Amino acid sequence: MTMVRRTSESKGMRARIAAAVLAMLLLPGAMTGCTGLDPNVHADSLAASAGLIREQVDAGGFVLTAFARISRPDQPLTVYIEGDGYAWMSRSMPSPDPTPHQAMGLALAAADGSANVVYLARPCQFTPMSLNPRCGIPYWTGKRFAPEVVASLNGAVDRFLARLNPQPGQRAHRLNLVGYSGGGALAVLVAARRTDVVSIRTVAGNLDDEYVNRLHGVSPMPESENAIDVAARVAAIAQIHFTGADDTVVPPEVAQRFVEREGAQCAQVRTVPGVGHDGDWAARWPALLAIRPTCVERSMGAT
Template sequence: MLTGAMAGCTALDPNAHAAALAEPAGLQRELIDSGPFVLTAFSRISQPDKPLHLYIEGDGQAWVSRTEPSLDPTPRQAEGLALAAADPAPNVVYVARPCQFTPMAMNPRCGIPYWTGKRFAPEVVASMDGAVSQFAARLPGQAVELIGYSGGGALAVLVAARRADVASIRTVAGNLDDEFVNRLHGVSRMPESENAVDFASRVAAIPQIHFSGAEDEVVPPTVAQRFANAVGQRCARALTIPKLAHASDWSSRWPAMLAISPVCALTTPEQ
């Protein structure tokens, strides 16, 4: 009975759950001071002459109901971290979103707006971009490959739009057009946030793949296709994975999905 109770506590404790994902994969927890926010990261860097795979978490426990925001957005099951843990690449970094995992006392700016209406605000993007810069500095001259889950997909695009070292973008169930998604669900707009689709032209030359679940009713495949259309078909692909929903076990499929390389198609002389 005691063993069962302890297992239940681990399942309910976000930090214990994160550790259970990270430790077997050799991902070490650390704190990154990145301007407005102190961010929690998990990293494994073993070959400085190889590219960096950097993962950005989703929105986490942003809401406890349709109308009631959470007091702590830390994900109970960190889907972005699960993807990072499934990645066999030598240099893997996972960065949690502002106010996730990091003690609130270390982040005086943390408040409900930063995991609701301001979750993609310019200062959030700047903080995530700063974290990417700090990890990229550990691998001088190496390309950065960004991967984002759900709302982390939006931030992957928004960060890539600010940088010149991003070699590829992959998103999983990515909220790449928050205005469209919010309208789809009948919830409020987020005028204080940046919308990834508005930055499509800035990432049009970056190879990218946007994965969606065929059974995802939160961020349906239409979102990825609309974004790929906005970017242009030369470098962007929208792929729908059968039998997966928004919170499905993406990590079990992730190594095979990683084998699909983002590439830009060659242009023809007529183009």
């Protein structure tokens, strides 16, 4: 069983979160993805400012890097899943290392003041390749949403949930999932395998990779699962899909297609003006996070 470190609740959590977001925004190239700072140094600095501690979790086939803060084991757990990272050097040349230069999923986690927050990097991100002999270019290109990737992330979620200690009468597991870009697809795919997810939030989420790939004229991914194909299986989970009005990578219609496939009872799309795919989501996140996903009862109509 993997051992992970506990942290104590910080009295100055709000101040540290504000500092983390500010640090991210002030780094050169924070909004463009270009920075001279080592990705690991940047991630450690951002995470430390929010009380998130780096860990490595052996989760079924991949050793995943996580950053976690669990200070109230009696409270719900929110898990953030990173985007695709630095998957491609150009349209036709994959990167040798998918670790994100600017980890937007981590920036969102750092902006979350909840008591229990876990950030999960994707397979092969941040973790040394020597610890992941399974890692190879397919896992950040055509197989990035493969069943074994979903299973590994799901296993990591189980390990962190095991650290919660609900009080008598409380639900044993209260899990909120958040995913950025490709991590949004994986949040949905993980939720489809579970029965304990109470909410899903995606940010610029690639919820229909077949449509997005056709839109950009790139190859399909037959070895990957597609989030829109499991829409019906998560239809009873309260969810919000945040999209950027200026996002040309995963445009707002992707989330609309997902919600239409699923039905609007528990899912809604919120389009944020003036934001692109890798825009200033972290700065806006505290306000967006305050918007609670809810399920709306359908009208039965006249009889």
